[in-house]
Amino acid sequence: MHLKEKPVLEVKHLSVRYGEGCEACRSSLEKNRCPVCGTVWAANDISLEVYHGEVLGIVGESGSGKSTLMRCLYLDIEPTGGSAFFKDYKSGRTSIWDVSAAEKRRVRNHLMGMVYQNPILGLRMDFTSSANIAEKLIAAGERDAGAMTGRATELLEAVEIPSSRMKEPPRVFSGGMQQRVQISRALANHPSLLLLDEVTTGLDLSVQAKVLDLIRKIRAKYGVSILLVSHDLAVIRMLADRTVVMLDGKIVESGLTDQILEDPQHAYTQQLVHSLI
Numbered sequence: 615m616h617l618k619e620k621p622v623l624e625v626k627h628l629s630v631r632y633g634e635g636c637e638a639c640r641s642s643l644e645k646n647r648c649p650v651c652g653t654v655w656a657a658n659d660i661s662l663e664v665y666h667g668e669v670l671g672i673v674g675e676s677g678s679g680k681s682t683l684m685r686c687l688y689l690d691i692e693p694t695g696g697s698a699f700f701k702d703y704k705s706g707r708t709s710i711w712d713v714s715a716a717e718k719r720r721v722r723n724h725l726m727g728m729v730y731q732n733p734i735l736g737l738r739m740d741f742t743s744s745a746n747i748a749e750k751l752i753a754a755g756e757r758d759a760g761a762m763t764g765r766a767t768e769l770l771e772a773v774e775i776p777s778s779r780m781k782e783p784p785r786v787f788s789g790g791m792q793q794r795v796q797i798s799r800a801l802a803n804h805p806s807l808l809l810l811d812e813v814t815t816g817l818d819l820s821v822q823a824k825v826l827d828l829i830r831k832i833r834a835k836y837g838v839s840i841l842l843v844s845h846d847l848a849v850i851r852m853l854a855d856r857t858v859v860m861l862d863g864k865i866v867e868s869g870l871t872d873q874i875l876e877d878p879q880h881a882y883t884q885q886l887v888h889s890l891i
């Protein structure tokens with residue numbers, strides 16, 4: 615379906631290792647660890663694409679490398695190897711991992727929005743909600759106070775935070791509301807890609823359902839591409855068009871979400887799917 619389209623994001627052969635590595639690493643890893651030199655391969659030859667307007671789900675158990683992938687993409691950690699190309703960055707010809715620190719800040723502010731599982735990592739809890747959005751706009755070069763107020767109002771309305779509460783800090787909000795403020799902040803600079811890292815984990819089921827519904831609406835309204843990481847296949851099933859299954863730092867299966875759910879090929883995916891029934 616995407617045969618002629620250039621992806622919004624293309625990751626090629628990402629690897630992240632903790633340790634020096636050795637010859638034995640090539641062939642004899644035990645899970646993600648080399649029994650000879652002790653090196654941990656947190657990400658091992660990960661390649662994937664995200665297309666315009668789609669939700670790509672990444673599912674895997676704890677330690678499979680999901681956060682490592684997200685942190686590399688959001689430029690929080692340096693990969694050991696590999697490249698990542700954004701269609702909207704230098705015509706998709708320069709990897710975001712090969713540029714200066716100043717360029718990386720620009721890439722982070724303009725191309726991506728990140729929503730963390732823990733809102734403390736993604737929000738200024740004591741700033742007002744609108745100031746949380748203004749901060750992102752300022753980081754991207756905006757200086758017009760009126761424009762910032764207008765954008766903050768629009769985004770907070772889009773995530774269903776009533777205008778009467780825009781001047782309140784996220785500290786006084788419920789967990790679900792804090793996630794909604796995080797989503798609005800992540801959207802501030804019209805990113806090409808939204809990174810959602812376990813955004814509903816830890817929320818009550820009914821709140822979880824509302825946040826998932828909101829993500830669906832946001833995607834429809836803004837047409838933004840989304841990379842959604844979750845250990846929970848039920849969340850992936852609700853949102854993702856395509857899904858990548860990770861195990862021990864590697865991709866073990868990928869395809870249309872419906873296909874994976876109906877006919878899982880890898881033993882680990884089969885186990886995940888059966889646990890849903």
Ligand SMILES: Nc1ncnc2c1ncn2[C@@H]1O[C@H](COP(=O)(O)OP(=O)(O)OP(=O)(O)O)[C@@H](O)[C@H]1O
Nearest residue numbers: 632646654656675676677678679680681682683845
């Ligand atoms: N700084 C580090 N030093 C050594 N090993 C690390 C380091 N950071 C991560 N790892 C290892 O890398 C692997 C992948 O970790 P990662 O946090 O990406 O997994 P995850 O799938 O996101 O798990 P979770 O769902 O629990 O967050 C794990 O085996 C982890 O122990």
